[in-house]
Amino acid sequence: xxxxxxxxxxxxxxxxxxxxxxxxxxxxxxxxxxxxxxxxxxxxxxxxxxxxxxxxxxxxxxxxxxxxxxxxxxxxxxxxxxxxxxxxxxxxxxxxxxxxxxxxx
Ligand SMILES: [Zn+2]
Numbered sequence: 488x489x490x491x492x493x494x495x496x497x498x499x500x501x502x503x504x505x506x507x508x509x510x511x512x513x514x515x516x517x518x519x520x521x522x523x524x525x526x527x528x529x530x531x532x533x534x535x536x537x538x539x540x541x542x543x544x545x546x547x548x549x550x551x552x553x554x555x556x557x558x559x560x561x562x563x564x565x566x567x568x569x570x571x572x573x574x575x576x577x578x579x580x581x582x583x584x585x586x587x588x589x590x591x592x
Contacts, residue, residue, distance in 0.1 A: 521577040530571035 490497050492509035504511055523534030526544055537547040555563025 520574055522571070522574050524577055524579065530567070531576065532567055532570045532574060535574060535577070536570075 488497060488499055488501075488511070489495065490504035490506060490509055490511060493504060493507040495504065495506045497504050497506070497511060501511060503509065518539060520539045521535050522531035523538060523544075524531060526534040528534075528548065533547045533551055534544045536542075536551075537544040540547070551563065551567070555567075
């Protein structure tokens with residue numbers, strides 16, 4: 488494969504370009520069910536679920552709402568509170584300082 492930044496050939500499984508230091512591709516992240524910090528209305532449960540299932544957050548909220556109604560409020564409410572307690576909150580995102588390497592060539 489080739490580096491997107493400098494176009495030089497690099498190792499197939501390389502994550503950084505050995506020529507310019509550019510990050511190539513995104514390292515595979517194991518999918519983990521976590522409550523969303525950024526997109527939350529109550530506990531971030533629905534947003535976390537939506538992220539995990541690759542669904543729209545609003546869709547999950549609407550589904551949860553109707554399932555809660557259909558089950559008679561209480562089970563859905565208990566399920567939400569349980570999910571809130573059990574599902575870990577996603578780690579706080581620290582601002583990433585991009586290491587800009589000066590061009591020496
Ligand atoms: Zn490069």
